[in-house]
Amino acid sequence: MLIATSAALFALGLLGVIVRRNVLVMLMCMELMLNGVNLSLVTFAQQTATAAGAVLVFLIFVVAAAEIAIAIPIVLLLVRRKGVLDLDAYADLKG
């Protein structure tokens, strides 16, 4: 049941990254995807009674913090340059 919940959380986060326009909302949906993975890891660790999954969750916490610490300054710079949060406005960044 919890594994199904984690898969649903991951899919919802992916859907949010795809369909929303706002950059900040997309970042938050990525956090939701990480949370879904964390839930599956904790469930597996608890079911198999091993500590490795719980340790991996710690590492994912740190990765999420680092990701958000780099992503927010980038978004700040982008918005300062163009003044919009809509990701379509930054289509010229495409290579």
Next chain:
Amino acid sequence: MIETVLLWLFAATALLAAVLMLVLRHPMRVALALTATMLSLAGVYALLGVHVIAVFQVLIYVGAVMVFMVYAIMLLDVRDRSFTRRFSRLLLPGIAAALLFLAILAHGLWRALPEPSGAAVGTLFALRHFSAEFLNEYWLHFELVSVLLVAAVVAALAVLEVGRRHRG
């Protein structure tokens, strides 16, 4: 019995708040919905007996990441097209792709799901035991993660420096 009910309740709250994240308009409300998801997941972890993870979920995710996010939202209160039109033109393909992805994931998980071993979790995730195992066996990963954090700090400073040079 009451634990099962609470587990269902927390999982349902997490899913409901995740759905709300997709339909709410203002980024601040999306942030609050995400906080609700994270708090209910912390409740799920606590009910599973993994108290350490539950505490750190609240401390790091809700306490650090989401506060940072809320500050960013308050700094960037821009009312542009992303506010009036929430969804990009990828709405229908995105929903189809997410459903397909969920189906494939469910199919794969259904076949590969491990048998619950039924082994007693007991003291495995108690703080004393868990931290001893963490620092005895996984100390290298711990140190590598601290290197990653330093790299992230340097990268954030570098990004801001590039922006400053570009303007000045």
